[in-house]
Amino acid sequence: MIPSSCRLLYKISKSSKNLASKGLSEFAVSHQNGIMKNFGSAAVDSTSSKDNIQFETLSVSVPSEFVYHVQLNRPDKMNAINHTMWMDLKKCFSVLGEDENCRVVVLSGAGKLFCAGIDLHDMIQVGMKLGEKEDIARKCKILKNLITNYQESLTAIEKCPKPVISAIHGGCIGGGVDIIAAADIRYSSSDAWFQIKEVDIGMAADVGTLQRFPRIIGSSSLCNELVFTARKLPAEEGKDCGLVSKVFNSRESLMEASMKLALEISLKSPVAVQGSKQSMLYSRDHTVEEGLNHIALWNQVMLQSDDFASACLAQATKGPTPPFSKL
Numbered sequence: 154m155i156p157s158s159c160r161l162l163y164k165i166s167k168s169s170k171n172l173a174s175k176g177l178s179e180f181a182v183s184h185q186n187g188i189m190k191n192f193g194s195a196a197v198d199s200t201s202s203k204d205n206i207q208f209e210t211l212s213v214s215v216p217s218e219f220v221y222h223v224q225l226n227r228p229d230k231m232n233a234i235n236h237t238m239w240m241d242l243k244k245c246f247s248v249l250g251e252d253e254n255c256r257v258v259v260l261s262g263a264g265k266l267f268c269a270g271i272d273l274h275d276m277i278q279v280g281m282k283l284g285e286k287e288d289i290a291r292k293c294k295i296l297k298n299l300i301t302n303y304q305e306s307l308t309a310i311e312k313c314p315k316p317v318i319s320a321i322h323g324g325c326i327g328g329g330v331d332i333i334a335a336a337d338i339r340y341s342s343s344d345a346w347f348q349i350k351e352v353d354i355g356m357a358a359d360v361g362t363l364q365r366f367p368r369i370i371g372s373s374s375l376c377n378e379l380v381f382t383a384r385k386l387p388a389e390e391g392k393d394c395g396l397v398s399k400v401f402n403s404r405e406s407l408m409e410a411s412m413k414l415a416l417e418i419s420l421k422s423p424v425a426v427q428g429s430k431q432s433m434l435y436s437r438d439h440t441v442e443e444g445l446n447h448i449a450l451w452n453q454v455m456l457q458s459d460d461f462a463s464a465c466l467a468q469a470t471k472g473p474t475p476p477f478s479k480l
């Protein structure tokens with residue numbers, strides 16, 4: 154039986170040989186360039202999704218290499234989610250999920266607050282459309298399509314293999330809570346508050362809060378209370394119950410910390426980070442045994458990637474973090 158440390162050393166020495174055959178000096182130069190690039194201003198090439206996708210209701214920017222900032226951008230309407238924004242969210246996160254220039258996304262809201270939930274004027278339009286149909290089955294078809302369509306918009310955030318950090322300031326209401334529940338990490342400013350507002354507009358939440366929120370905060374009692382009463386949950390209480398992991402004094406410090414976290418994640422191996430997100434998501438909805446099988450299958454492929462060899466080598470030799478190529 155070969156001890157695992159020996160196997161690791163064997164792997165490292167093999168990868169060193171690979172590096173030698175590729176030319177260590179070439180590796181060192183590209184490594185150096187990569188580090189410099191990582192700390193320089195964003196270098197966006199022509200295939201970047203930033204150049205390819207423009208949205209009416211979202212603003213997308215690239216504050217540093219591999220870090221994307223998506224902002225809900227209807228500040229005059231408190232970032233209420235109208236039909237266009239639902240569609241924009243779906244497209245944006247699907248495109249970023251595929252974009253090799255994107256490794257992590259910060260999601261925030263422009264203006265006074267993060268998000269005022271679904272656009273209530275849109276809901277009136279939906280009511281009018283339903284009124285045009287006589288038959289219940291035809292009315293149901295309209296609603297079923299609408300609801301599943303909007304569910305898919307937020308599931309696109311969850312399914313995006315890149316970590317999504319939501320940075321929440323001011324109010325986060327109704328559909329806003331559905332959005333942040335689909336994100337991977339939640340930071341907020343101290344003025345933030347969260348409201349599962351749906352019961353106040355006479356509906357059960359239907360685009361993710363009731364499925365995701367209970368798994369995030371852990372306490373079913375608190376969850377039920379918030380869902381049944383629409384009570385506003387202040388930031389500090391949000392931190393106590395695990396909805397947000399950090400609370401910052403100001404919006405500026407919130408954004409600074411969110412970007413810093415995003416930069417830190419962007420410097421890690423995208424193979425490792427994206428594999429971790431996908432494994433955790435899979436494991437959330439499966440048994441431990443199924444989750445273990447899933448990651449065993451996954452890693453029998455991914456441990457053959459250059460990222461594993463170069464990161465192991467750096468750790469074993471106490472060298473600097475290597476640059477990782479685009480994924």
Ligand SMILES: CC/C=C\C=C\CC(=O)SCCNC(=O)CCNC(=O)[C@H](O)C(C)(C)COP(=O)(O)OP(=O)(O)OC[C@H]1O[C@@H](n2cnc3c(N)ncnc32)[C@H](O)[C@@H]1OP(=O)(O)O
Binds near residue numbers: 270271
């Ligand atoms: C298939 C279904 C899928 C999802 C369902 C989700 C359900 C929900 O999202 S429930 C939650 C619905 N949202 C609300 O009930 C919030 C309503 N808004 C407010 O309570 C307030 O506007 C506020 C967010 C607390 C902000 O108050 P204030 O600072 O006083 O600003 P206002 O003057 O009220 O608003 C400015 C401007 O924004 C418009 N607006 C705000 N929220 C919405 C909204 N949800 N939908 C549409 N428009 C909204 C408001 O009308 C104002 O517009 P003007 O044109 O300037 O009048």
